[in-house]
Amino acid sequence: MKKADIGLIGLAVMGENLVLNMESKGFTVAVYNRTIDKVDKFITGRGAGKKFIGCHSIADLCASLERPRKVMMLVKAGSPVDDFIDQIIPHLEPGDVIIDGGNSHFPDTIRRTSYVESKGLLYIGTGVSGGEEGALLGPSMMPGGSPAAWPAVKKIFQAIAAKVGNDPCCDWVGENGAGHFVKMVHNGIEYGDMQIICEAYQMMKDLLGMNADEMHDTFAEWNKGDLDSYLIEITRDILGFKDENGEALVERILDTAGQKGTGKWTGVAALDLGIPLTLIGESVFARCLSAQKDLRVKASQFLSGPDKLFKGDKVQFLTDLKDALLGAKIISYAQGYDLMSEAAKEYHWNLNNGGIALMWRGGCIIRSVFLGKIKEAFDKNPLLEHLLLDEYFKNTIEKAQAGWRRVVTAAVTNGVPAPCLATSLTYFDGFRSDRLPANLLQAQRDYFGAHTYERVDKPRGQFFHTNWTGRGGNTASTTYTV
Numbered sequence: 001m002k003k004a005d006i007g008l009i010g011l012a013v014m015g016e017n018l019v020l021n022m023e024s025k026g027f028t029v030a031v032y033n034r035t036i037d038k039v040d041k042f043i044t045g046r047g048a049g050k051k052f053i054g055c056h057s058i059a060d061l062c063a064s065l066e067r068p069r070k071v072m073m074l075v076k077a078g079s080p081v082d083d084f085i086d087q088i089i090p091h092l093e094p095g096d097v098i099i100d101g102g103n104s105h106f107p108d109t110i111r112r113t114s115y116v117e118s119k120g121l122l123y124i125g126t127g128v129s130g131g132e133e134g135a136l137l138g139p140s141m142m143p144g145g146s147p148a149a150w151p152a153v154k155k156i157f158q159a160i161a162a163k164v165g166n167d168p169c170c171d172w173v174g175e176n177g178a179g180h181f182v183k184m185v186h187n188g189i190e191y192g193d194m195q196i197i198c199e200a201y202q203m204m205k206d207l208l209g210m211n212a213d214e215m216h217d218t219f220a221e222w223n224k225g226d227l228d229s230y231l232i233e234i235t236r237d238i239l240g241f242k243d244e245n246g247e248a249l250v251e252r253i254l255d256t257a258g259q260k261g262t263g264k265w266t267g268v269a270a271l272d273l274g275i276p277l278t279l280i281g282e283s284v285f286a287r288c289l290s291a292q293k294d295l296r297v298k299a300s301q302f303l304s305g306p307d308k309l310f311k312g313d314k315v316q317f318l319t320d321l322k323d324a325l326l327g328a329k330i331i332s333y334a335q336g337y338d339l340m341s342e343a344a345k346e347y348h349w350n351l352n353n354g355g356i357a358l359m360w361r362g363g364c365i366i367r368s369v370f371l372g373k374i375k376e377a378f379d380k381n382p383l384l385e386h387l388l389l390d391e392y393f394k395n396t397i398e399k400a401q402a403g404w405r406r407v408v409t410a411a412v413t414n415g416v417p418a419p420c421l422a423t424s425l426t427y428f429d430g431f432r433s434d435r436l437p438a439n440l441l442q443a444q445r446d447y448f449g450a451h452t453y454e455r456v457d458k459p460r461g462q463f464f465h466t467n468w469t470g471r472g473g474n475t476a477s478t479t480y481t482v
Helices: 013-024 036-044 058-063 079-091 106-118 131-137 147-160 178-206 212-222 230-239 262-273 278-291 293-302 314-347 353-359 370-380 391-414 419-431 438-449
Strands: 006-009 029-032 052-054 070-073 097-100 122-129 140-145
Touching: 006 013, 006 058, 013 029, 013 131, 013 147, 029 036, 029 058, 036 052, 058 079, 070 079, 070 147, 079 097, 079 106, 097 106, 097 147, 106 122, 106 140, 106 178, 122 131, 122 147, 122 178, 140 147, 140 178, 140 353, 178 212, 178 230, 178 262, 178 278, 178 314, 178 391, 178 419, 212 230, 212 314, 262 278, 262 314, 278 293, 278 314, 278 419, 314 353, 314 370, 314 391, 314 419, 353 370, 370 391, 391 419
Parallel strands: 006 029, 006 070, 029 052, 070 097, 097 122
Antiparallel strands: 122 140
């Protein structure tokens, strides 16, 4: 029997669809699942008559593979990944590759890469985005880990990935945890994109009094221009979907949002690295606030705000709302790229920023025409420090800001929550300010804690302390960290 090109552990929804994708591209795949019945059901079901090798043990799986052996896991993040790594290692030899295709936290991938390499093997942690449909028809894939492992899997990964033209939405991201870090940022941007769309939906409904059909038509129109994207597209479809009684199903869904933690991981990483990831952070907190449903219901009966009485031009406001979405979306990606840039410095990764935008152009949840502009920006200037310093993004966000400001003003005036649309505008205003009030903040810190400050009339790196009260003395505490 011909040996398999790759083995996969974990025949849940993503695993099944991914191996069907691999087989459809001409690869023979060995499959294993801890619950053996799943293997047999797959081989006699969706995998019947195809190039699959069903395995009842990890030893059988590894023995069925061509060398260098490539074993991919699609299992729950956390300890199951470590458990399977330890079970796989005894059945491999130097040069073989272990691949984690789950949503692992990047510090775990850094640790696992070092551990697996210490055994003479190679390791890849790859983000796989696109959900069930993407896994089957072509996902976005973001591999990182042992650089020497990439040639062994490149042909398979790029064959099964989504394509934009002839370009696969998969390329090598960087060392150790880089792939899973980029996937984490992708998920954080996904959180932000979803939230700003939800805020636009609430304004349409609460301020403009639009029904689901009218909103469906608006999102359908928006999907033809700069906002053309998967999330705008599915929002259009959701708003047009009817329940059994003929009414919009979306209005029958409880307003409490779930999350799996990758947005939180992105926010924590930003705090650790000192990057102002405000929009994604607010999108996570918006989900947390939605989860306090019972408390919000009580508050709604106790607390009052302004009446929602929009008296402006509704057609113009929809144009403004479109601009607000575009402006906030630019900020979300700019902050995400800022975070990846800082992480690359911290962890010594060589990230291909333009290539990452291409990986996100197809197959993944945040895919949009917008990403082509990001790739163009980094192709034009690979050393671009920040997306807002690119001419296209400068011009686009400046053009959008008038409508964006009117939307945020209307939200505040009428008491409609719009945390991400507002915080992204605040970030824009802060980023373009050559002087912020942190001078006063540093004076406060020095006043109560003797933490010192720098002066505008002295070279950077010189620190000063003032005895503000005349009683504090001249002894300074530690200097501050920027």
